[in-house]
Amino acid sequence: GAVVSQHPSRVICKSGTSVKIECRSLDFQATTMFWYRQFPKQSLMLMATSNEGSKATYEQGVEKDKFLINHASLTLSTLTVTSAHPEDSSFYICSARPVQETQYFGPGTRLLVL
Amino acid sequence: QKEVEQDPGPLSVPEGAIVSLNCTYSNSAFQYFMWYRQYSRKGPELLMYTYSSGNKEDGRFTAQVDKSSKYISLFIRDSQPSDSATYLCASGSGSARQLTFGSGTQLTVLP
Numbered sequence: 001g002a003v004v005s006q007h008p009s010r011v012i013c014k015s016g017t018s019v020k021i022e023c024r025s026l027d028f029q030a031t032t033m034f035w036y037r038q039f040p041k042q043s044l045m046l047m048a049t050s051n052e053g054s055k056a057t058y059e060q061g062v063e064k065d066k067f068l069i070n071h072a073s074l075t076l077s078t079l080t081v082t083s084a085h086p087e088d089s090s091f092y093i094c095s096a097r098p099v100q101e102t103q104y105f106g107p108g109t110r111l112l113v114l
Numbered sequence: 115q116k117e118v119e120q121d122p123g124p125l126s127v128p129e130g131a132i133v134s135l136n137c138t139y140s141n142s143a144f145q146y147f148m149w150y151r152q153y154s155r156k157g158p159e160l161l162m163y164t165y166s167s168g169n170k171e172d173g174r175f176t177a178q179v180d181k182s183s184k185y186i187s188l189f190i191r192d193s194q195p196s197d198s199a200t201y202l203c204a205s206g207s208g209s210a211r212q213l214t215f216g217s218g219t220q221l222t223v224l225p
Contacts, residue, residue, distance in 0.1 A: 006157075030152035034212060043202065044158070093157050102148060103204075103213055109121040 003027055004096050006106035014067045014114055016047070021109045025051030029074035030096035035104065038091045050077040073102055084113040117141050118205055120216025130223050133190040137203035139217045141185065144205040147179050148213065149188045152200045161201075162188065193223045 003026040013019050023033055033050040048069055049057040056069035068080040077096075079086055090110050095103040120137045129202055135149075146165045150158035162177040164170045170177045178187040186203050200220045204213040 004157075025139075041220075044215050046212060049212060091155070095157075101164050102146075102160060104160060105150070108157045110155070110157070 002098065002104040003101075004079045004094065004104050004106040006094055006109050007107060009107060010112075012095045012112045012114065014033075015085050016083055017080045019084055019111060021092055021094075021111075023079070023080075023096070025075045025096040028096070028098045030077075030098060031074060032097045033071060034095045034097070035077075035079050036095070038093060038108075039049040040091075044093065048078075055103060073099075081111065083103045084111070085101045086113045093104050116217075117214045118203060118216045120203055121220055122217050122219060124220040124222060126194055126222045126224060129195060129223055130191060131223070132194050133188075133193050133197070133221060133223075134154040135161075135188040135190075135201050135203075135219050137186040137205075139186065139205050139214075140196055141207070141214070142184075143206070143207040144214075145175070145207050146205070147186050148206075149186075150202040150204060150215075152202060152218070154199075158194055158202055195225045196225045198222045203204070 005024045007022045019067045027113040035047045036044040047062045050069045050071040052071045071077040087092045091108050095105045097103050120138045128194045137144040149162040151161050152158040164179050167179050167181040176189040179216045202218045203216040206213040
């Protein structure tokens with residue numbers, strides 16, 4: 001149980017385009033999902049907390065107009081990187097929180113902006 | 115000071131060794147503690163979850179929490195090359211929705 005999926009697993013796009021990443025909890029409902037970014041050999045950096053039915057909460061320094069988050073249902077949150085630039089290239093990971101305190105992570109999405 | 119401190123390593127051990135991974139935390143409100151394992155280019159995988167102080171064992175893995183000293187440990191017995199990964203500790207409290215992660219320790223088990 002507690003499986004989280006992400007799609008796509010890898011995406012390459014041109015600078016200036018927008019990219020949408022989906023995060024799904026497959027066998028549980030998650031009122032809260034989290035989006036992280038991870039650069040090579042670095043730890044997870046929390047970007048935002050996604051709340052079902054309400055606006056996401058962004059961490060300091062994360063541009064909410066650039067990283068659009070939608071948590072439309074109890075099993076789906078999406079992260080859209082708008083007008084992506086090469087510096088946005090990173091590994092994006094979501095996690096979902098069931099009613100317990102733990103978080104379960106998705107497999108990650110590798111974004112490369114050319 | 116970070117709320118959760120973790121030695122980044124890297125740590126290299128021979129196959130079969132006992133591995134000790136450690137974290138310290140500063141927030142007294144933290145009540146639950148986790149260890150995640152992350153292979154290269156993959157999402158973190160939950161290994162152990164502990165609530166409050168004490169030990170928890172699962173196969174070759176033992177998690178220890180000492181709330182008096184704010185110390186979190188993960189022991190791996192009979193380490194295998196497949197244990198080579200980055201290990202992240204994480205802590206949280208009931209009032210906080212999000213976990214606070216350590217920076218991760220990179221472990222290599224040599225065959």
